[in-house]
Amino acid sequence: MGQVDITHAELPVAVTPDTLPVDELAARLRAICGPEHVLTHPHDLRTYQSDGLLHYHVVPPVAVLPGCAEEVRGVVAACHELRIPWVARGSGSGLSGGALPIADGVLIVLSRMRRVLEVDLVNQRVVVEPGVTNIAVAHAVAPDFVYPPDPSSQIVCSIGGNVAENSGGAHCFKYGFTTNYVTGLEVVLPDGGVVELGGKALDAPGYDLLGAFVGSEGTLGVATRITLRVIPAPEAVKTLVAFFADVQDAGRAVSAIVAAGLVPAAIEMMDALAIHASEQMAHAGWPTDAGAALLVELDGSAAECHERFGELEGLCLAAQATGVRVAQTEAERAVFWKMRKSAFPAAGRISPHYFVQDGVIPRTRLPEVLGRIEALGVEFGLRVANVFHAGDGNLHPLVCYDGNTPGEAARAEELSGLILEACLQAGGSITGEHGVGVDKLAYMGRMFAPEDLAAFRRLRLAFDPDGLANPGKAIPTPRLCGEVPGPYRIHPLEAAGLAERF
Amino acid sequence: MATPSGSGGALAPPTVSPATPAEVAEQLAGGGRVRPVGGGTKLAWGAPGIAPDRELSTAGLDRIVAHNDGDLTAVLEAGVPIARAQAAFALHGQRLTLDPPDGGGAATIGGILATGDSGPLRHRFGGPRDLILGVRIALPDGTVARAGSDVIKNVAGYDLAKLMCGGLGTLGVICEATVRLHPVAEATITVQAHAHDPGSLCAAARRLARHPLELESLDLRWDGPEDGGLLLARAVGRTVERSVRSLRDVLAAAGLESDQIEDDDELWAQQRDRQRAAPGGAVVRVSGLPADLERILRAAPSAVGRPALGLVWVRLQPDPGALAELRRAVHPAACVLLDAPEQLRAEVDVWGVGPGTELDLLRRVKQSFDPAGVCNAGRYAGGI
Secondary structure: OOOOOHHHOOOOOOOOOOOOOHHHHHHHHHHHHOHHHEEOOHHHHHHHOOOOOOOOOOOOOEEEOOOOHHHHHHHHHHHHHHOOOEEEEOOOOOOOOOOOOOOOOEEEEOOOOOOEEEEEOOOOEEEEOOOOEHHHHHHHHOOOEEOOOOOOOOOOOEHHHHHHHOOOOOOHHHHOOHHHOEEEEEEEOOOOOEEEEEOOOOOOOOOOHHHHHOOOOOOOOEEEEEEEEOEEOOOEEEEEEEEEOOHHHHHHHHHHHHHOOOOOOEEEEEEHHHHHHHHHHHOOOOOOOOOEEEEEEEEEOHHHHHHHHHHHHHHHHHOOOOEEEEOOOHHHHHHHHHHHHOHHHHHHHHOOEEEEOOEEOOHHHHHHHHHHHHHHHHHHOOOEEEEEEOOOOEEEEEEEEOOOOOOHHHHHHHHHHHHHHHHHHOOOEOOOOOOOOOOOHHHHHHHOOHHHHHHHHHHHHHHOOOOOEOOOOOOOOOHHHHOOOOOOOOOHHHHOOOOOOO | OOOOOOOOOOOOOOEEOOOOHHHHHHHHHOOOOEEEEOOOOOOOOOOOOOOOOEEEEOOOOOOEEEEEHHHOEEEEEOOOEHHHHHHHHHOOOEEOOOOOOOHHHOOEHHHHHHHOOOOOOHHHHOOHHHHEEEEEEEOOOOOEEEEEOOOOOOOOOOOHHHHHOOOOOOOOEEEEEEEEOEEOOOOEEEEEEEEOOHHHHHHHHHHHHOOOOOOOEEEEEEOHHHHOEEEEEEEEOOOHHHHHHHHHHHHHHOOOOEEEEOOOHHHHHHHHHOOOOOOOOEEEEEEOOHHHHHHHHHOOOEEEEEOOOOEEEEEEOOOHHHHHHHHHHHOOOEEEEOOOOHHHHHHOOOOOOOOOHHHHHHHHHHHHHOOOOOEOOOOOHHHO
16 A cells, blocks of 8 residues: 555545536435425525625535435435535534635535434433534533533534534633533534444544544534533632733733632633723723723632632732722623623624634733734734633734725735734644634644645545545645635735745 | 563564654654554553564653643653653642553653543543643654644644544654643542442432532442442542532432541552553453443442543453453443453454444544554554
């Protein structure tokens, strides 16, 4: 057996938009899922042209909405037989274009598959179909158990999407990510085969393909049944918000909290502009002159939580907090969280347009990188609001711009790219939870060497040798294959001479 | 340098000891079959496989590359003994929350990751897959690839770090890993309860598992119907005394008397030791569910387990019949034979992965990373 020359192996896709046998394909899909669940009219298809990242859009030639795992298997097998690529989509709330349709393939929409199949609290497991929303899982196990991963979009986002993206949320610092809670998957492989990865039990013999599949952005197959681990709800939860003169002071408070050995369930930071924006939606009455707000939540046993909460307040004050508010009621705690979770939509109240960035840095580099972002904002003449998961070092700068002012969108995009560059220079990552999708494909070569990308392709080839599953996403294919569907746009890093497509 | 064990008296192959990841990759691409070796404490895991042409020791990769105490992360080369890493982290009040049996200090980070081994701390902190953030691996094509990152949150690229955990070095050699650290435990107290009947032991374990106390560890020990078993819950924190009272109340409500042990390190060292075979014996890891525990214990002559996780390590006589009987009794829970005499590992299916789509996929992954079968050939599931 010879070595596969993976560096130059193209993932072959045999069909182009011109030769796509739409009629034949649609007929096959109608036979599998029923005529009412196969869409071919542009008017119907436009609903699905984008995911949560609206500036990318592609109208797919066909969308199909299977109602069960067997129908998904049938659809994928038909695509394999006809050598037609496909994209799976959950709720379409992703922020990296991971569920962006392709012009020469099928969009498989999983939103009809929303049954909670089993709630097994003795074994602390829940089994769901991929279209079930994150919040529905939380409700299925409440009040005695919780499902920790809680992305801000949890009311709409689907568990299937969470699995594809390895979604995080505000409580990852203590509790981890989706990948730490998926124990089993039934997966339809790109050749139409069905495989069980893991199950309800842990440590299934063989490679940890479960770990490899979670976060693979739909490029290795479609998960049709998902088994999740849930945990006993903490006995007590206590939340405070501390205000600081600037984000540097707030950053030092985070370091002090961590150095004291506290492991808060959440440590979230907002800067002055983000507070200003959120205040317009959540009306929490936070001081308008605060330079930064730090939302910290402790949970655990009631005694331990109480004991350490006093210490937490002391650490905030010692780090020059200008004020500390403790949520006295569940309603007040909800308002604190509303301030944090409305930050993205609230940016729309202070700016006609904005880019949401998602980068990660080592937490200790926070003051330095925030300083760099601030300097970039000044240099570009654009406002940048910062909200982030400070415990994880996961930044979400919101780059505000007015798309009606010529050139401003391009400047904002360039600034957004330079923020990622600053994250990489600090030893971080280009994405902490939103994924690579199409949006960050061109940055993969900045974070990873060609040998790293070649190793990723080895995994891809094992699952999807024909390159039919979500092509053009997550992992760049060699040379020009990193280009995204739709109109080509020069990436800011390319324009700046910092990156090139490969 | 550790010497290989369980090689059935055959001549030990020559050992190479590369000093850099690039040199490891050169060895893998240099022709012939390679067996990676760390501290040599788990060489008796897996099928005996095909005799390697040389052993590749990670002893030359022994640097603690970075301990970023403010970020609670560390970068470790594969050959660093976990005991040495823990001593370094402890100077800053931190630890890697992995506590598998470490063979008297010989077990290395690379070996622990490659075998997916863990100890009682897994109850609260998860296993190697949950604590690894990034990895640098040497591959049979002669390249060195990195996956993951050095920060605690990252979703760029496939998570090859998890793929390597528990892969027994059959896809490539882990050269370096970035891991997440935690603060050291403050005062701990262990609550211990005894029962003769596996039913009441498991019922009490289920109650504790769903109690919202954040236990450091929750274990059980089973010595057969004559001697019965123990339930061990290790409480931690500033308010540990209160947690202990609460635990003992739960156990009393479950009908078990309990006592508390403040000097509890030895107790937990015993739990770890019993994840290994008795001299000349065998040990099997059973992947069950909390609700299956009683059935597993009734089939086990002697065992330790993590009841909230459903994982049980059963000590058996080194006899194919004993393994077959256990598998039959606990079906469909997976049973993997861990350390055992070579003769037994040669006679039985160590991994228990039958033919089917899953095994086909495992083979395709192996084929894609190691098409020529350079790394640990024949030792993994399905003869991989």
